[in-house]
Amino acid sequence: MTATPLTVNGRAYQWMEHPVVIVCVDGCEQEYINQAMQAGAVPFLQKLAESGTVLSGDCVVPSFTNPNNLSIVTGVPPAVHGICGNYFYDTQADAEVMMNDPKYLRAGTVLAAFADAGAKVAVVTAKDKLRTLLGYKMKGICFSAEKADQADLAEYGIPDIVSLVGMPVPSVYSAELSEFVFAAGVKLMETARPDLMYLSTTDYIQHKYAPGTDGANKFYAMMDRYLAQLDALGATIALTADHGMNAKTDSAGMPNxxxxxxxxxxxxxxxxxxxxxxxxxxxxxxxxxxxxxxxxxxxxxxxxxxxxxxxxxxxxxxxxxxxxxxxxxxxxxxxxxxxxxxxxxxxxxxxxxxxxxxxxxxxxxxxxHGGISEQRVPILLNRKLHGMPGAQRLRNFDVLHLALNHAR
Amino acid sequence: MTATPLTVNGRAYQWMEHPVVIVCVDGCEQEYINQAMQAGAVPFLQKLAESGTVLSGDCVVPSFTNPNNLSIVTGVPPAVHGICGNYFYDTQADAEVMMNDPKYLRAGTVLAAFADAGAKVAVVTAKDKLRTLLGYKMKGICFSAEKADQADLAEYGIPDIVSLVGMPVPSVYSAELSEFVFAAGVKLMETARPDLMYLSTTDYIQHKYAPGTDGANKFYAMMDRYLAQLDALGATIALTADHGMNAKTDSAGMPNxxxxxxxxxxxxxxxxxxxxxxxxxxxxxxxxxxxxxxxxxxxxxxxxxxxxxxxxxxxxxxxxxxxxxxxxxxxxxxxxxxxxxxxxxxxxxxxxxxxxxxxxxxxxxxxxHGGISEQRVPILLNRKLHGMPGAQRLRNFDVLHLALNHAR
CATH class of the missing domain: 3.30.1360.110 (Domain 2, Phosphonoacetate Hydrolase)
Known part of the structure; x- marks a missing residue:
């Protein structure tokens, strides 16, 4: 390791003093956290307003999963990294295709840059669709909960991940798929102890349940327990979302x-x-x-x-x-x-x-989600920030910058 | 009574065949009803999608109580009726004043017009602030839950309202203030049986509780029980809201x-x-x-x-x-x-x-509330609509028009 900051896509990042965990909670409208606090379901998150940092930021529009996850790990907007949807019309190929292929990526990730410079880096995603993009040219641990039983981690000196986590591979349509991500994150922190870890969940729950309802509060309570464990393990945690979430119906629940x-x-x-x-x-x-x-x-x-x-x-x-x-x-x-x-x-x-x-x-x-109405997302850290400039518009893709450069 | 439609503020209204009850649920973001349905808390409202009518409409911006209640009872926007806030700067008087005084009203109400033409009309509001505006030049029953013990209903042949309703006068900051409005509405329908009744609640609960949470669902369950009683009494019910409601905080509940x-x-x-x-x-x-x-x-x-x-x-x-x-x-x-x-x-x-x-x-x-983000509100009727023109932008202040002219 070296103390020289890394510059990636034009932004400089300091080396971490403690393990840094970036968490992207898919579809995390701020009100989910607020209401879970009201219900007393998230004691760890609740104390961050005093012991850590609570901010809001704007995600990328379109407020979709792939553009925002890629912005978070590259630190730049889609104009630079190229991923502007989960799906698009490839005019050169004259075909409508998924935007999962790394060939569409136009910028390297901060994760890969740190791995190249000697840091131990790990990425765990809920769905497999993001794995190849997030792990693009990255040396280190990278797998999805969805296909955790296919991940070969022997090369990192880690036993098979399903045994490590102690949970069966969940359905792709379940809250457990996201729980697997957190559980794996904690186990990795206990064993491999990555210098930099990126955890990305799925919004299956947020698409179903409104903030403050039991289905939502249970999900955030689960998340809170794992975050508290990561905190106890000494990690700097920075949490944000790829996008918010809103009802898209009339008063009888019919979609508009x-x-x-x-x-x-x-x-x-x-x-x-x-x-x-x-x-x-x-x-x-x-x-x-x-x-x-x-x-x-x-x-x-x-x-x-x-x-x-x-x-x-x-x-x-x-x-x-x-x-x-x-x-x-x-x-x-x-x-x-x-x-x-x-x-x-x-x-x-x-x-x-x-x-x-x-x-x-x-x-x-x-x-x-997808619109401007889902642009505002939470930015939470379990550390105080230092040396921040005055009023500025924060983006969810500033989260690595905040965690590495200001949460020291 | 006469069969000739009444024209008020340029709009024609048919005479009612059955009692008509217009309900303005203060701060009723559509999601409150949707989530209460999901929780199984509102069986009467839930069946309206099949047996009645479920629509959405736009309220007046500013999405505040007084401008919208006055639009609903006059059938026209504030440009016509003059009430554009709960409070304003009276440039002529060089004073910031409440807009409760009927001297600021520039249009008569549909309620007063029907009363003048011989209909039995009743108005019950939660807070007293609206009573004088809604009852402006109206012959009939008009009182607030807040000051129900000061209402002298002897002139209508009704015993004192507190005894009639069988509830003590509630605190102005309570769910019971709105419950009193519904309870009074049901009792009036059972006794005086008004031809046209306007019930207007307070958004105390909506300012406190998010859609789908227990505090909100209980309120809507209460409302649902009284609406079912009004329905059983043969009333045509048309329900809308003065405005929606949104969280105005970050993820830790701090106001923005x-x-x-x-x-x-x-x-x-x-x-x-x-x-x-x-x-x-x-x-x-x-x-x-x-x-x-x-x-x-x-x-x-x-x-x-x-x-x-x-x-x-x-x-x-x-x-x-x-x-x-x-x-x-x-x-x-x-x-x-x-x-x-x-x-x-x-x-x-x-x-x-x-x-x-x-x-x-x-x-x-x-x-x-107050912004464009709180403009979309529910419009629900316990009747099917007939003879509606094609796609048009509905307003909450079309609700008397819908109930009297199309819900026949």
Whole structure:
């Protein structure tokens, strides 16, 4: 190890004095923590307001999982790292594809840089979809809870992870998938003791349960117990979220959906526009691929200004931006976001065609994310911060910077 | 009675065939009902999705109690009826005053018009602040739960209301104040059987408890029982809200407050601007007079464009409009809204000077309203609607129109 700060994607990071654990709680609207505190369910988190640091920050819009996880581990917005959705229209390949392939990544991670410089680094994700992106060119421990039984950790001198954690591999649709992440994090801290660890959960619970309800409070109580253990093990913990979460329904729990492809097909004819939903991933049962953000590709003969106005007039739509404005305002890669970016209101989501969304898996009223309404997320540390400049807009992807440079 | 529709403030209303009860549930974010349904707490409301009608509508911004209650009973926006806050700066009198005095009302109510035409009309409000406005020039029963023991109902042939309801007069800061309103409504329906009744509750509970929590679910379960009784008595029920409700805190429950007068005093000097908080009313313990809407009066030598830009740049501020834009967009009386209208983001509120807000009464994390983020409200009826035109933006102040003209 060396005391020289590392510079990654233009930002400098000090070496850690103690193990640092970055936790990304998927879909953690701040109110989940606040209500869990009200219910007395999270004693460890509750004491952070006094003994540590409680801040709020803005996540990346689209407020989806992949863009934000990648921003957190690279320290920069999608305009730099390139991952602007879970799913996108690859114009070069003329194909709609998942954005899981590291070939789409345009920046290295802070995790990989520290590993290269000699730090012991570990990454544990809930779903496997993020593993290859987060572990890109990273020497160290990297596995998902979803496929924990396939992880070969022998090379790190760690026995098989399922035995280590002492939990069976959970269903991909469960609270236990996230618990496995925390449990593995604690076991790794007890055994391998990584210098830098990144734990990333899944928002299965947040898509189902509102803040303050039993289902939510139980999840946060579980999380709180593991965080307290990491704290007791001497780790500096910095917790944030990839995005918030809101109800997307009326008072009877019926989803408010703008089926944008249907609207555009009716107005302009089929095949004239292509609506992309970057929330799409292989695990859509809990949200039916319905989020508050969409991109639109239009034929060259279409008047984009008129199209934008038409979309903006649809009830439930909050904002329509052209490629240039959207890439500037949200710091997105202009070549990957379509001709128009569409954001829906807090209580509404955007779909493509009604026939393409299977909502039969929605056992509970739709809760989702993707919009500006899910941009504010918590930033919590179990340390006081020092040497912070004055009022500034914090981002969730400042969390490594805060943990390494200011929580000393 | 006559079969000729009444025209009030330019809108026509059919005579009722059955008693009609309009319920304004103060601070009823739609999620309260949705979560209460999830908890199985509101069987009557739950069946309305099948047997009745469930819609959403937009309330008046500022999303405060007085402007919206007056819009509901007049059927028109504040630009017509004149009540644009609970509190305002009366420039003619050069005084900041409550907007409770009927002298500020510029339109008659539908309630008074029906009473004049021979209908039996009753109004029951939770807090007394609304009574004189809602009962303006109205022949009929009109009292508040807060001062129910001072109501003299002998003239209507009804014994004293406290005995009739069989509940003691509750504290102004209680769930029981709203329960008294419903209990009185049921008793009146059983005895005087009004043709048209308006019931308006208080948002004491909604300021305290998040949707889906026990404190909220209990309130809605109580409401549900009384609504079921009104339904069984043959009434057409139309329920809406004056405004929604959102958390205004960070993840540890600390309020996000923009102390706007302090910011402007520091920037421009004391006495150069006057920040008015129209949420202000005599009952501020549960919200500390902190809401998501403010108006600003500026000295004549102040560059309003530059001031608007300065305010818009403050973190937490969503929108700043000048008098003309604000009065057009939100349909407000331009002579009563100040030089600038300021709206804060969903999770933030606006205060004047930090020294002027007593937050000691806030036992629980701040929840409040006033902004665009609290504009969407429920519209529920226990009848199917007929003869409705196609897609249109519904307002909470369409509720009398829906109940009288379409729920037949």
């Amino acid at each position: 959906v703008v089926f944008l492809q249907d609207v555009l097909d009716e107005a302009l004819g089929k095949g004239r526009t292509r609506v992309i939903l970057p929330i799409t991933d292989p695990y859509v049962v809990h949200h039916g691929a319905l989020g508050s953000y969409a991109t639109v590709y239009a034929g060259e003969d279409i008047d984009l200004g008129a199209l934008a106005k038409r979309i903006a007039a649809i009830p439930g739509i909050e904002l329509v931006l052209d490629r240039k404005s959207a890439s500037e305002r949200f710091e997105l890669p202009p070549d990957r976001i379509g001709d128009l970016v569409v954001v829906s209101e807090r209580l509404a989501v955007i779909g493509t065609s009604s026939s393409k969304h299977d909502l039969s898996g929605l056992e509970l009223p739709l809760r989702s | 407050v923009v102390f706007l007068q302090d910011v402007l005093d520091e920037a421009l000097g004391k006495g150069r601007t006057r920040v008015i908080l129209p949420i202000t009313d005599p009952y501020v313990v549960h919200h500390g007079a902190l809401g998501s809407y403010a108006t600003v009066y500026a000295g004549e030598d102040i560059d309003l464009g530059a001031l608007a830009k300065r305010i818009a740049a403050i973190p937490g501020i969503e929108l700043v409009l000048d008098r003309k834009s604000a009065s057009e967009r939100f349909e407000l009386p331009p002579d009563r809204i100040g030089d600038l209208v300021v709206v804060s983001e969903r999770l933030a509120v606006i205060g004047t000077s930090s020294s002027k807000h007593d937050l000691s009464g806030l036992e629980l994390p701040l929840r409040s």
